[in-house]
Amino acid sequence: MQQKGAIQIIEWEDLDKRKFYSLGVFMTLTTRATVYPASLIRTRLQVQKGKALYSGTFDAFCKILRVEGVWGLYRGFMVNTFTLVAGQAYITTYELVRKYVSQYSPSNTVKSVVAGGAASLVAQTITVPIDVVSQHLMVQGQGEHLTRFKAKPKMMLAATKRRPTFGQTRDITVQILSADGFRGFYRGYIASLLTYIPNSALWWPFYHFYAEQLSLLAPNECPHLLLQAVAGPMAAATASTITNPMDVVRARVQVGGRSSVIETFKQLMAEEGVWGLTKGLSARIVSSTPTSVLIVVGYETLKRLSLRAELIESRHW
DSSP states (O other), rough: OEEEETEEEGGGBBOHHHHHHHHHHHHHHHHHHHHHHHHHHHHHHHHSTTTTTOOSSHHHHHHHHHHHHHGGGGGGGGGGGGHHHHHHEEEEEEEHHHHHHHTTOOHHHHHHHHHHHHHHHHHHHHHHHHHHHHHHHSSSSGOOOOOSOOOOHHHHHHHHHHHHHHHHHHHHHHHHHHHOOOOGGGHHHHHHHHHHHHHHHHHHHHHHHHHHHHHSSSOTSSOOOHHHHHHHHHHHHHHHHHHHHHHHHHHHHHHOOOOOOOHHHHHHHHHGGGGGGGGTHHHHHHHHHHHHHOOOOOOOOHHHBBGGGGGGGGGGO
């Protein structure tokens, strides 16, 4: 176990892997369910032109809730749960790469940057096809004019005796395959890598940095977990602000059917100027704040609960 300032970092070799994975699936699912509405709002804000449909995050929330109900905030959620696999791949890659890099550098920042970027590369390779489908489902309803693909009305799906969510998922999947082939499921893959690899590579070192700084300012009796819970959202807000321009481009490439990241960026700048690069930023920060708190509290608690039996008595926080 390393110590960074006053914050202890539980490393891969300290963990009981069986506990780690079984508890990790529950933690990931809970986190995604909590922040999904904000992710849906962010996607709709990013793909709309100007303020044609929503004027901002709160306006979008109110309109979706009023017109589409609570379930409108969870369009595409069921298919998105398949990213649980990506979540497990992410944390495994992060911990293993971190352990590998430690052989060459003792720097926590270096280990966090390299491991965070590598973990995002692996996770996005699994996640992008799921994201492509779920994002097309996200913009159905009020935002269906923003996508090339339209899901069948629920009345038609009900006649097939299928659950509407999975019926619409199948409908969108077939349309993507028919229009773009298998490559259609990896539309925006490069844009996703350019967004999420830097975001992940930035989040971890900023998280450890903020946690260290807070530990120096806080009283000695202040719980480490509380400091980490504050550091997580601070790191998320920092990383989200830096990477949001690429996130806007990614959403437009995947939902709008564009193929060029550069051309999409140029079009966005021409139509909406530099402010277009901030679209969905508030929704992204809103979603990343509880996400970061849940991830930090959940992940650090998960690691503590997953400590190998022989280490439990020797670890104190």
